Amino acid sequence: MDISKELELYQFEKLNEALFLHHPDAIFLLDLQGKFRMVNEKVCEITGYTRGQLIGASFDLLMEASMKAHTWARFRETTQDKPQRYETAVLTKEGVRHLDVTNFPLKNDSRVLAVFGIAKDITAKKQKEMELERYATLLENHNDELEIFRKILAHDMRKPVANALGFARLLQGTLNESKEKEIKHYLLHTVEFVDVMLRDLNELIALQSAGHMSKEVVDVGKVLKRTVNFFQEEIRQTGTTVAWHVAENTRICTIKAYLQSIIRNLISNALKYRSTERKPTIEVVAQLQKDVLIIQVTDNGIGMDLHAMGQELFQMHRRFAPKAAEGNGLGLYIVKQQVKLLGGQITVKSEIDKGSTFTITLPDKES
Known part of the structure; x- marks a missing residue:
């Protein structure tokens, strides 16, 4: 062979070797069973395994x-002569590492012999993405809570304010001593x-703004008694x-206002949609x-057709019996959102003219 050709071939082989072994990304060769045949130093660095441990392993x-x-x-797909690019994750001695992988089929004229791969370590990028997703979730939850606060003020405050105005107007009239009292x-x-x-x-909003825990240990019996008295x-x-019925000293760590x-909304609905046919x-x-x-x-009120209502029961401004009682359709929506924010669930059973049972499950935990 011509000296110049030998030199050219030698330089080409050395260049390939240098690119393979010292490329800043992980480069590897897999047989058709997925076993490593060649790996560069970056593969060893990412995985934490030596070349000897990797060669021959799947x-x-x-x-x-x-x-x-x-x-x-x-x-x-790559072994079927279809190059692929995708993201994956591997377990290394230092934990999970995320990779952006490109696979190429290595073939002769007629068939695929092996799979050649290049993998870029994108762990830092993925961690930033996950952190952004976490912040986005926190922001969404925070916005949900702010919306709940607004609806509590607009919806839950309406009735007691209306009651107070009604009582105040009655006091302006002529009443006997007993009635006035x-x-x-x-x-x-x-x-x-x-x-x-x-x-x-106010306390809840202040705690949220300060970044502290908004939950507290609540006496369920006292909350229930106060709500019924209202x-x-x-x-x-x-x-x-x-x-x-609630056992004495039943307590739960939750958001008291929620x-x-x-409870207030569910009792209000039971009173609002009572039946005129029975006590x-x-x-x-x-x-x-x-x-x-x-x-x-549980109530023995007018009930509802849950099959006809479908998922609309807990939607905003959806009223299931507008002819039976006045309302703006926010009560059950607020309940659903509050239960969700507390990490709980709400279900309902109901039959027309027999009544309804709403079941709430709330976790007892500090976070």
Whole structure:
């Protein structure tokens, strides 16, 4: 062979060797069974294994479990003479590393002999993306909470303010001493309730702004009793029988304002959609099972056709019985959003003209 040709071939081989061994990205060669045949130093650096440990071993041993099926599918596509580019993740001695991989089929004229691959370590980029996703989720949750605060003020505050105005107007008229005393009692109770609600919300907003935990240990029995007392006048006027069952010292770590609002809205709905064909009854049961608080609010009201309602029951401004009672359709939407933010679930069972049962499950945890 001509000296110049030998020199040219030698230089070409050395160049290939230099590119393979010292390329800043991981470069590897896999046989058709997925076993390493060649790896450069970057592969060893990323995985934490020596060249001797990798050669002859399957890439499957390195794959993060959730990415195995995806990576094998891309590998098989490459063996079918279809170059692939994809992201995957491997388990290394230092933890999970994320890779941007490009696979090429290495072939002769008629068939694929092996798979040539280049992998770029994108772990830092993926971590930043995940951090941005986490912040986006936190921002979304924060915005959801702000929207809930707004709706509590606009929706939950409407009734007690209307009650207070009604009592105040009655006091402007001529009343006997007994009736005036009764009206003053209800007025004071309503104003106290509003005061408690505002203080709870202000404290919650302040804690959120300061970045502290917004949950606290809440006495479920006291919250339930206070909420039922709020409806005493309406309960008396409608002749409704209200029973509640909660074990003494039942406590849960949760957002107090949300818990109050959830119970208040469900009792309000039970009163609002009562049947005129029978004496209204409402039963509230709250029990702590392991680390979950289960609240059930059952009534014997007009009920509803859940099949016809579908997923619309908890949508904003959706009213399922507009002819039966006034309302703006926010109550159940607010309940659904509050339960969601507390990490819980809400389900409902109902039959037309038989009543409804709403079941709330809330986790008892600090975060």
